[in-house]
Amino acid sequence: MIKIAVDGMGGDFAPEPIVKGTLAALEKFDNIEITIFGDQEKMGPFLKKHDRLTVVHTPDYLEMGEKDPIKQYRTNKELSMFKALKALKDKEVDAVVSAGPTQALVVGGHFIVRRMPLMKRVAIAPIIPSYDKRGRILLDSGANVDLRPEHLRDFAVYASVVAKTVLKRENPTVALLNIGTEEGKGRELDVETFKLLKADPEINFYGNLEPKEIFTTEADVLLSDGFTANMVMKAMEGTAKGLGMVLKREIKSSFISKIGALLMKKSLKNFKRSLDASEIGGALLMGLDGVVIKAHGSSNDFAFFNGIRQAKEMVEADVINKVSEALEKKEVEEK
Template identity: 40%
Template sequence: MITLAIDAMGGDFAPKTVIQGTIEALIANQNLNIYLYGIQSQIEDCLQNIFTTNILNSIKTRLKIINTPLYLPMNAKNIREAIRDNLPYSMLVALKDTANSKTSIDSFITAGPTQSLVLASYLIIGTLPSIKRISLALMFKSIDHRTRILTDAGANAEIKEENILDFVVCANFLAQTLLHIPNPKIKLLNIGTESNKGRNIDINIFKLLSNNPNINFQGNEEPNNFFNTEADILISDGFTANMILKTFKGTVEMYKRHLKQILTSNLCTQIISKIFLEKNIKKHFQQFNTDETGGAILLGLNKLIIKAPGNSTSNTFYQTINQTINLIKKNFLKKIIEKFQ
């Protein structure tokens, strides 16, 4: 059996979307147990309002609600103090249970605040030997159907040059283990392809990666090639990567709205688009949805911690759970721990 801890209260649309995705995952995976952390009354209300008694009865032995009266808001601060004072926030209680070997929890998933999760995971779970900074690794697909990895996808707004090597080594291992790429191509996101482009730190990182014989570094990559890059792994600091992702998502949404206006401008275009174009257009935009592949993996920790998108729909959360199950089945955590011992 696989056992997951899930923060029911994390995310823009929690607890409803989290609970919907969680129950769908329990229905689809009979060998799955879930501890659901959050305000019990709200969780139970959602369960009763969304699912039938028959469905709830079918999964009740594999779902346990852990009542936590508090949850972290998206602008949460003072995480160190909250951990020190043992405050019953859903994310923190779940992380402590995940760190406890007696619970047999394989992984923790939350759509809660990223920086709170990063710091709390660092303090509660702890890092692998020699790892000083953890990073978020996001796996995404594009129109060529290849899966690529972006790291750091938001854990560290500012980094030191030596931290990049931690990110690269972990992401390289992720690509080899999960994507079965023997020698992943690695590129550094930058404003130009030349080696002297970017800030001083970008230039120094370029030199550092170029001089490392243990990785397949292919130089800089411009953001306009984000979705059709030859690289298997794109490297960046968390601030830059987050700006790129959010800019791209905003551009896609604007384009979708504009296209909808054109296709619904009159009755004739409405009929044509409904009959001939709707399915293909939906399929086209689905290729650019980075949420479809699930959440981002916190690399460099002693436990498997997954950050689901803050705006997760029930389907996004369902996909994140399936992604996590896949990581567990492939023994990713065990393999990366062995590598760093």
């Protein structure tokens, strides 16, 4: 049985979508048990009894606009997010899912769960939509602004394991986000990382990838520092939202357009789903010594359900142990 801890109070609209997504996951998957940490009084209207659900009353929780998560951790370790992470640290659960503040989850992950022994940094790695509907791993999407080439190489190793074991890519490819496809393009970080990835026999290196190809590329892992990848991710989200607004405006522009929209209702629904990250799940905090999934702060119950599904799949694939083995092998080879 896979045991998952849920931060019941994390998210812009918590606790309703969190509780509903949790209950939906319990109904869908019969091999999971969930412990939800949160204010029982606030969660109560949405809770239902379930033999695989445990509720831990935790009245204190982080606000989504929290500016100083380190101070919060030092002064109150009884917050719902931190208690869920502590359960992972103590091996009471196999994974944690939270839609709470991203930096607080990164801070809690560092201080409570800790990094894997051979990982020097932690990356935020969402699975983003793609044209072929299979998704792509984008990292680091915001945990680190300053990285060294060896950090990015470690991220590439980790993400390749996830792509192979969870996304079922037979020989996953890693692309380096850059301003051009030619070798030698970009900052010193990009040039040195390119050399490191190209020379690594354990990494199937695609080469440089321009951001304009993100939605259509065949590469499975899209790699860059936290500033660049975060900008890319937010640009994708904004573009998807803008396209939806333009499409809606044009449909309303005339009677014939409205009739056409009715005839294309199924196609328009599929179009929306193709650009919707909630169809895939949350972001994995790669580098921690345990599975931690960051669901989007504005997650609805379906998006949070997918975050739990994603955590389940990570545990089933034994990702943490397989990454440890890959990093240990690389360390031995380098010595």
